Amino acid sequence: MATIRQRLLLAFLLLQLLAIAASSSDARYLIAARSALRDPSGALAGWSGGSDRGSPCRWARVSCAKNSTAAVAGLDLSKLFLGGGFPAALCSLRSLERLDLSANEFVGPLPACLAALPVLAHLNLAGNNFSGEVPPEWGAGFRSLLVLNLVQNLLSGEFPAFLTNLTALQEFSLAYNLFLPSPLPEKLGDLADLRVLFVANSSLNGIIPSSIGKLKNLVNLDISRNNIHGEIPQSIGNLSSLEQIELFANQLTGSIPVGFGGLKRLRSLDISMNGLTGEIPEDMFAVPMLASVHMYQNNLSGRVPETLGAAPSLSDLRIFGNQLSGPLPPEFGKNCPLQFLDISNNLLSGPIPATLCASRKLKQLMLLDNEFEGAIPVELGQCRTLTRVRLSNNRLSGSVPPEFWGLPGVYLLELRGNALSGTVDPAIAGAQNLSKLLLQDNRFTGALPAKLGTLPNLQEFKASNNCFSGPLPPSLANLSLLDNLDLSHNSFSGEIPRDFGRLKKLSQLYLSDNHLSGNVPPELGEIIEMNTLDLSNNELSGQVPAQLQDLRLTHFNISYNKLSGTLPVLFSGIQYQECFLGNPGLCHGFCQSNGNSDAKRHTIIKLVVYIFVAAGIILLLGLYWFHYKCRLYKISAAELDDGKSSWVLTSYHRVDFSEREIVNSLDESNVIGQGGSGKVYKAIVGPQGEAMAVKKLWPIGVASKRIDTFETEVATLSKVRHKNIVKLACSITNTVCRLLVYEYMPNGSLGDILHSAKRSILDWPMRYKIAISAAEGLSYLHHDCKPPIVHRDVKSNNILLDAEYGAKVADFGVAKTIGDGPATMSIIAGSCGYIAPEYAYTLHVTEKSDIYSFGVVMLELVTGKKPMAPEIGEMDLVTWVSATIEQNGLESVLEQTIAEQFKDEMCKVLKVALMCVSNLPVTRPPMRAVVTMLLEVKEEKKPKPKVAPLAI
Known part of the structure; x- marks a missing residue:
């Protein structure tokens, strides 16, 4: 017995020693x-x-097998900002079952050694910057692998079809990588246990293999955003476990196969943005759990199936942009929890079903651009959950139900382009969330209710081309956020309320083609945001207020009224000659007084007074200018005392000019710009008369110019060398003044041209060239500088254009070098509309912050809009683009004046921009990938079959 006990004790001690040895070994690998x-x-x-005595089992993010304190079984290192290449030591953890390195900054190739781990079942490397091809060794190893997730990396080469050899796989996720165009593997059907197939945006082409019908356990099928063509295989109807189908944004054709009705577990179906034709199958909406159906932007035709009226679970239906016709089922909405309905841009007709909001859950209702007729159902006036209503461009008639006007949650009410009649009911006072009220092109009558002035959030009110009458409600002056007011082509009468001058955010005012009378209120001249004023075709009288000269108007029309008297001086220019037509009482210069000597005398006296006042002002200005020039001369003389001895010139490139030439050019007549850090002058220097840009920084300590950028700008630009980074030639300093001398960019900044009257210069090929040039400059800063440089103020005004409209990134006054991780700033640098969300919240700056800002610049290039602009309301450009695309598709946000010929290219650049402005930093592509994707926009048109198309 003693011998047996001794042997058992010895065995136990041996096991303990082995466990300790294994534990110590795994600890060493982790370290x-x-x-x-x-x-x-x-x-x-x-x-x-x-x-913990060398045992790793209690270390952070480490787990060991159950009932063991020895070998490491799991590592969860996700979302830790880790970087560098894959640590090869992890391949020595022989008991490793789960490895999660997702959402970090790993780079370099995928490790082949992982395939040799005998029990590895879950591998998640998503959201990193791994590059290169998937190792072919992976197709022969991984005997136990169940989950493989490589989503959102920079993997390239052929799509790894050999991974279908891993027949135990349950999740196969390779979406959002940069593979070459490749077909879906025919052997997908061999993965009998597969539950998730996620290969969106992987440059896949060819057809969906019919073998996919063998995947009886498949729950999630996502092949979206590829170049898949052909028809949807009938065999998909055999996948009885499917809950989600995502096939959108491909090139699928043919009809939707019958059989989806047999997918009893299906909850979500998205086959939008393809070329599908034919009718929607009758069994489509018979699926008991189907909650979301997106079939928009195809070529579907025929009637909507009657089964839609009985769909029990449907909450989201988007079938806009097709050719569907006929009426909707009359009981649609009665049997389902409908929340979102967009069936716009079809040929649908008949009445709007009264049951759409029977569940009291409907939030968004978009029926625009169809042929619906009849009245707006009274029942919709009880739908208190509605937030967005668009019924424009139909054949609706009759009065709008009073309760419908006052829905409390609606922020957009669009009824334009119908035959609606009646009045705007005072119940509209209940619509306290209303931001946009669009009623134009109807048959509304009567006076506008004073209650309109109680809507605190109203920004846009358009009611042109109706039959409204009566006076303009003075209460409209209470709408402090109102940006656009269009009441033209009605029968309004009476005077324009003087209180309209309180509408300080009003940028567009259209009151033309009414019966307005009385004087033009001079208070309108106090609305400094006003850029459009149209009061034409009314019965206005009196003089044109001189205060209107203070407005910076891009559109001004006050023609065909009964105005009289002398025009204000500014309006006498030739550019305004068509703004005052049809006012015979108006005259330029001084009006004839028809023999009235008192009037003549009064006019002469005024003229003499004006002349003396003007002469006095000119004299004072002359004296001030003389004093200023003398003072400037004395300062310059003091600074230049002893010639070069008072200045220190530090060159960073070869220069052919002296500091004296630069300093002598600092004249106010040479100023070409001014910003938060100083003034910029143009200087012609050197034997060849070379133009240079000289930035004279504000003196240190000037209270109103708080940002001192000299050290940062010099430290950054003195060491970078790239054709798309503005060149710093030298710096010139003395004890009181600091100058930075740059290469001169004759075409100024991208922002100045893109958002001015000169925007027509920038056609699409030129904008595309600018996008690539700027992207290459930022890519150099992020990837080729050691340590990387984050610009922190990327915007269109900091992208300068040379004589050939080549782009160079400029203004590095707030740039930051980053080392091993995100740097934390004490204050936010950047410009409104360009700042990445996480930067504003956390003050952590990484390259991803610049990528977001550059995404905004690309949105500016394709839309032509500013990041913050009156025409997009309170939203920034990113939010406006996202909301508009969701409603109307990609093409709806393109600048239409240049989009006709280059629509495809602009859409592809838009997709890259949308990736860059993702809310999650980890999903934004690095700048090197941005450059690659932008180059591929053009490369696709070249006859080179090996070039990968843009993958978004």
Whole structure:
């Protein structure tokens, strides 16, 4: 017995020793892996041989097998800002079952050694910057792998069809990578246990193989955003476990196969943005759990199936942009929790079903651009959940139900382009969330209710081309956020309320073609945001107020009224000659007084007074200018005392000019710009008369110019060399003044041209060239500078254009070098509309912050709009683009004046921009990938079959 006990004790001790040895071994591998990583946040600082007697099982992010304190079974290192290459030491963890490195900054190739881990079942490397091809060794290893997730990396080469050899796989996710055009593997059907197939945006082409019908356990099928063509295979109807189908944004054709009705677990179907034709199958809406159906932007035709009226679970239906016709089922909405309905841009007719909001859950109702007729159902006036209503361009008639006017949650009410009649009911006072009220092109009558003035959020009110009458409600002056007011082509009478001058945010005012009388209120001249004023074709009288000269109007028309008297001086110019037509009482210069000597005398006296006042002002200005020039001369003389001895010139490139030439050019007549850091002058210097840009920084300590950029700008630009980064030639300093001398960019900034009357210069090929040039400059800063440089103020005004409209990134006054991780700033740098969300919240700056800002610049290039502009309301450009695309598709946001010939290219650049402005930094592509994708926009048109198309 003693011998048996001794043997058992010996065996137990041996096992313990083996466990300790294994534990110690795994601990050593983890420590080696940690030392090979960048860990800026110190998340793995607790990994050390001295903690927990060398056992790693209680270390952060480490787990061991059940009933074991020895071997490491799981590592969850996701979202820790880790960087560097894959740590090869992890391949020595022989008991590793789960490895999650997702949402970090890993780079370099995928490790082939992982395939040799005998029990690895879950591998998640998503959201990194791994590049190169998937190792072919992976197709022969991974005997236990169940989950493979490589989503959102920079993987390239052929799509790894060999991974279908891993027949135990349950999740196969390779979406959002840069593979070459490749077909879907025919052997997909061999993955009998597969539950998730996620290969969106992977440059896949060819057809969907019919073998996909073998995947009886498949729950999630996502092949969206590829170049798949052909028909949807009938065999998909055999996948009885499917809950989600995502096939949108491909090139699928043919009809929707019958059989979806047999997918009893299906909850979400998205086959939008393809070329599908034919009718929607009758069994489509018979699926008991189907909640979301997106079939928009296809070529579907025929009637909507009657089964739609009985759909039990449907909450989201989007079938806009097709050719569907006929009426909707009369009981649609009665049996389902409908929340979102967009069936716009079809040929649908008949009445609007009264049951759409029977569940009291409907939030968004878009029926525009159809042929619906009859009245707006009274029942919709009880739908208190509605937030967005668009019924424009139909054949609706009759009065709008009173309760419908006052829906409390609606922010957009669009009824334009119908035959609606009756009045705007005072119940509209209940619509306290209303931001846009669009009633134009109807048959509304009567006076506008004073209650309109109680809507605190109203920004846009358009009611042109109706039959409204009576006076303009003075209460409209209470709408402090009103930006656009269009009441033209009605029968309004009486005077324009003087209180309209309180509408300080009003940029567009259209009151033409009414019966307005009385004087033009001079208070309108106090609305400094006004850029459009149209009061033409009324019965206005009196003089043109001189205060209107203070407005910066791009559109001004006051023609065909009964105005009289002398025009204000500014309006006498030739550019205004068509703004005052049809006012015979108006005259330029001084009006004839028809023999009235008192009037003549009064006019002469006024003229003499004006002349003396003007002469006095000119004299004072002359004296001030003389004093200023003398003072400037004295300062310059003091600064130049002893010639070069008082200045220090530090050159960073070869220069052919002296500091004296630069300093002598600092004259106010040479100023070409001014910003938060100083004034910029143009200087012609050197033997060849070369133009240079000279930035004279504000003196240190000037209170109103708080940002001192000299040190940062010099430190950054003195060491960078790239054709798309503005060149700093030299700096010139003395004890009181600091000058930075740059290469001169004759075409100014992108923002100045793009958002001015000169925008027509920038056609699409030129804008595309600018986008690539600027992207290459930023890519150099992020990837080729050691350590990387983050610009922190990327915007269109900081992208300068040379004589050939080549782009160069400029203004590095707030740039920051970053080392092993995100840098934390004490204040936010950047410009409104360009700042990445996470930067504003956390003050952590990384390259991803610049990528977001550059995405906004690309949105400016394709839309022609500013990041913050009156025409997009309170939203910034990113929000406006996202909301508009969701409603009307990609092409709806393009600048239409240049989009006709280059629509495809602009859409592809728009897709790249949308990736860059993702709310999640980890999903934004690095600048090197942005450059690649932008180049591929043009490369696709070249006859080179090996070039990958743009993958978004």
